[in-house]
Amino acid sequence: MRRVVITGLGAVTPAGITAPETWENVAAGRSAIAPIENLRPGLLSVPIAAQVLNFEASRYFNSKQANMMDRVSLFAVVAAREAMADCGLVLTDEIAAMAQVIIGIGVGGMVTLDDSFYRLYAEKNARCHPFTVPRLMPNAPASQVSMDLGLKGMTFAVASACASGTHAIGLAFRAIRGGDTDLAVAGGAEACVTTGTLLGWEALRVLSFDTCRPFSKDRSGLVIGEGSAILVLEELHHALARGAKIHAEIVGFGANADAGDLTSPDAQSAARAMWLALSDGQLAPADVGYVNAHGTGTLMNDLVESTAIKSVFGDCETPLVSSIKGVVGHSLGAAGAIEAMATALALRDGLVPPTANHREIDPAIALDVVPNIPREIAIDAALSNSFAFGGLNAVLALRRYSSGCRG
Amino acid sequence: MSTLEQVKQIIAKQLDKDPSGLEETTDLQEAGFESLDVIEMIFNLEDAFKIDIPFNANETDTSQMKTVGDIVRLVETIQARGTTPKSGPAAADDIPAGGTAT
Numbered sequence: 477m478r479r480v481v482i483t484g485l486g487a488v489t490p491a492g493i494t495a496p497e498t499w500e501n502v503a504a505g506r507s508a509i510a511p512i513e514n515l516r517p518g519l520l521s522v523p524i525a526a527q528v529l530n531f532e533a534s535r536y537f538n539s540k541q542a543n544m545m546d547r548v549s550l551f552a553v554v555a556a557r558e559a560m561a562d563c564g565l566v567l568t569d570e571i572a573a574m575a576q577v578i579i580g581i582g583v584g585g586m587v588t589l590d591d592s593f594y595r596l597y598a599e600k601n602a603r604c605h606p607f608t609v610p611r612l613m614p615n616a617p618a619s620q621v622s623m624d625l626g627l628k629g630m631t632f633a634v635a636s637a638c639a640s641g642t643h644a645i646g647l648a649f650r651a652i653r654g655g656d657t658d659l660a661v662a663g664g665a666e667a668c669v670t671t672g673t674l675l676g677w678e679a680l681r682v683l684s685f686d687t688c689r690p691f692s693k694d695r696s697g698l699v700i701g702e703g704s705a706i707l708v709l710e711e712l713h714h715a716l717a718r719g720a721k722i723h724a725e726i727v728g729f730g731a732n733a734d735a736g737d738l739t740s741p742d743a744q745s746a747a748r749a750m751w752l753a754l755s756d757g758q759l760a761p762a763d764v765g766y767v768n769a770h771g772t773g774t775l776m777n778d779l780v781e782s783t784a785i786k787s788v789f790g791d792c793e794t795p796l797v798s799s800i801k802g803v804v805g806h807s808l809g810a811a812g813a814i815e816a817m818a819t820a821l822a823l824r825d826g827l828v829p830p831t832a833n834h835r836e837i838d839p840a841i842a843l844d845v846v847p848n849i850p851r852e853i854a855i856d857a858a859l860s861n862s863f864a865f866g867g868l869n870a871v872l873a874l875r876r877y878s879s880g881c882r883g
Numbered sequence: 884m885s886t887l888e889q890v891k892q893i894i895a896k897q898l899d900k901d902p903s904g905l906e907e908t909t910d911l912q913e914a915g916f917e918s919l920d921v922i923e924m925i926f927n928l929e930d931a932f933k934i935d936i937p938f939n940a941n942e943t944d945t946s947q948m949k950t951v952g953d954i955v956r957l958v959e960t961i962q963a964r965g966t967t968p969k970s971g972p973a974a975a976d977d978i979p980a981g982g983t984a985t
Contacts (some may be wrong), residue, residue, distance in 0.1 A: 679941040697941040740918040775941040785896055 480652045481877060482723040484563025484708030486494040486555035486663075489804050489814055490526035490701055492557055498705075498814070499821045503850050506831040509687050509805055511697050515671050516594070522683045525669045526701035526805025543545070544607055545620055546585035547667035551704035551810075552617035553624045556661055560625055562578035563708040564720060567626060576629040576659040577622045578648045579706075580640025580664035582808030583673060584633075585612030595691025613880050615829040617665045621706070629657055636811070637864035638770070639731075640664050641705070642812030646729035646870055652795050658714040664813035674700060680739075682774050688806070690771035690799035690831050691778050691845040693838035698772040705813035707820075722877040724820035724876050729759025729855070734867030741777055741863050746784035749869035753789075753859060757873035765855035765872075766828050769845075770863045771799020772806055775841050781861065782841045784835040796853070798846040802832030812862040816872055819860040823876040826854040886932075887955050894951060907952035907961045921948070928954070934961045 485495040486556065490508035492498035509526045519533065530550065535544045535758065536554050545553070556577075565571065588611040595601045615633040624630040630651075634644040641664025648662035677683050677700055684697035690835025715722060734742040770781055778799075784799060800818050807814065822828050827850055834847035860872045887907065895902040905914065911921075919941055925938050936957070969980050 673948070679926060681925070681938055695941065697939065726889070736919050 478653050478655060479712035479790060480571045480649050480709050480726045481715050482707050482726065483710045483720045483818070484529040485723060485817055486558030487703065487705040487706070487814060487817060488528055488531060488551045488555050488808070489705065490528055491804050491847050493528065493554070494863045495562065495705070495817060499818065500727070502613060502818050503821070503827055503829045505803060505832040505850060507687065507803050507850055509834045515669070519671050520674055520678065522674055522678050522685060524685070524687065524699055525674070526699055526882065527669050528703050531652070544610065546588045546616060547760070548581065548585055548587070548665050549617045549620040550581055550607040551667060551702070551731060552663070552665035552706065553620050555663065555665070555704040555706040556625060559661065559706040559708045563710070563852040565708070565718065566596055566667040571659055572588045572626050572628050574659065575627040576645040576648060576651055576657050576660040577618050577627050578634060578660060578662045578808045579618040579621060580634040580636070580642070580644035580813065581614055581617060582635070582640055582666055583668050584614045585616060585733050585737055586668045586670045586673050588612040590672045593672070607855065621661060627661060629660070630654055636870065637866055638808050639812055639862035639864035639870040640809035640815065641814070642860065642862035642870035642872055643731060645707060645709070645726070645813060645816050646731060649726045649729050651713050652709055657661070658711040660709045661706060661845070662708040662709060663704060664810040665704035666807045668700045668808055669700060669702050684773060687769040687833050688773040689833040689835060690769065690773045690802055691782070691838060691843070692834045693836040695773045695775065697774055699805040700805035701801075701811070703804065703807050703814060704809050705817045706808060707813065707817060711744070715786050722805050724823045725875045725877045726872060727875050728753045728759065728873030730756055730757070731870040732875070733787045733869070735779035736867055738867070739865050741780040742867065743780045743783040743787065745865055745867070746781060746861070746869050747787045749871045750788045750859060750861065752783065753871035753873040757875070759857050761789045762794045763857045764789070764859055766811070766819070766822055767795050767852070768815050768822070768858065768860040769797050769799045770861045771801055771831065772797070773801060777863065781863065782843050785843060790796055794843060796828050796846050796851060797843045798831045800829050802834070812860070812870065814872070815862070817859045818874070819858050819874050823855055823858055823874055827852055827864050828855070886958055889931060890928070890951060890955050890958065893931060893955070894924060896925060897927070905951050907950065907955070909951045910949055911951070912949070924954070928958060932962065933960055934958065936961060
C-alpha cells in the first residue's frame, strides 16, 4: 500500500508565526492566551482570546496582494509558503499539475464580513468594497494558496466547523494513499477573533473569562483562537527519491457523524471515530502512546472525550493525553491542523506537549493529561482528535517515521 | 401577567407546545429540552425580563434549573438583586448549567 508522509510544515499561530516557533512554545506549554487587542471597544464581555498579534502582512505581501485577501487567507498563504519551503521540493510542471490544495475553515473571512457590516449598518455607508466577495468566500484560503504556490491539482475548502483542519488533512492523505496524487498541501485556517464572532460564542455561554484549562477540574470553558497550520503530504517513495526529510507518517483517518445532538458530543460516536482511524492505520490500541485531544476546556467536551478515550484504550495501558488549546486557544477550522502538526512533531522529537493551565486533577477524567510540563518519551504512534458542532468527528492516526516495511 | 405565565409562554414557544400544558413542576428535559434549548431560553428570558442571567454552560450544577418553577425562581432572584445587563458570566457562582460542548 502507498504510504503518506509529512515532508513540510508551516504555521502562523498565537504561539508563533512559524512552525518551529509555534512548536517551541506549544512544547513548553507557554500559553498565548491574553487580553483581547485591536477590536472595536465596548461590545464584548469576554476579555480574552488567543490572537496572532505580531503578524505584519507587509512582511510577506505587497499591498496589492494583501488587498485581495482576508486575514484568514493571509495566515494560510504564509503558512503554506513556509511548508513548501520546509519540504524543499523543486516544483516541476508535472508535480504542480497533480498537487492538491485542501484547506479547512470553520467560518472563513470573518474580518471582511465584520468590517463590511460595520460599514453598512453602523456607518450607514452602502458602498461595498469590490473585493468583499472574493475575500470572504470559504474557498478563498485554498484558492489563494493554490495561486500563490502555483499548485494546479484539485483544490477546495472543507467546512466541518472545529474538525475542518482534520478532515482536510484526512482527505489529502486518502488522495495520496489512493493514488490520485503524489503531493498535497493540506491544513486549516481561521481568523475569527472579531466582535461579531466572539459575540456569537458568548451567546452560547461556553467561553471562559479566565483562561483555557483543558481537563482541569476547574476548567471554565473555551478560549477562541486564530491562525493556520499547513502540511505538505507526500507519497513515501516520491519523498525518498528526492531525499526529503520526513517529519512523521500519516497512517489512518477515521471520520463519522453522531446524527444526534447539534452541540453535545457523543462518547460512543467519538470512540468509533477513533476506532476507525486505528483500523484504517492497521494499529491496535496498545500501539498508541499519545492522543492529542480535542480538549477544548469546556465541561462537557473534556468529560465526554475522556470517556471515549477510556472506552477505546480500556483493555490496555492508557496513552498520554494532552490538549494544546491551553496554549493556542481554539481556532475552529485551523485547530485540527495545528494539532496534527503538534502530533507529528511530538512523534518526531519524542516530546509530548503538555496541557497548559492545568490546576486540579478531575477525578471524572482519570487520564494522564501531561499537566503543564512536557514529557520526554519516545512514541511510535499517536492519534489527533477533532470533534465538531454538528456532531462531526475526525481523527488522524500518525506514526513516527521509520523506513522499515509495514505489514 | 405573572412571571410564571411569562416563563411558561417562553418555554412553550420554544417547545412548540401550548403553555397550558406546562405546570410549575414540569421537568424541562422531560418536556423535550435538548442541549441548546437551555441557552436559548436564557437568551429569551433576558430579552423578556430585561435582566442579565450570569449563566455559564461550564458550571456543573444543573439541579436548580430542572423545572418551570426553578426558572421562575431564577428570574425572580435576579430581578430582586437588580443585576444590570451585560455584566458577563464572571459572577456566575450560584447559577447552574447547560450542556453545550465543542
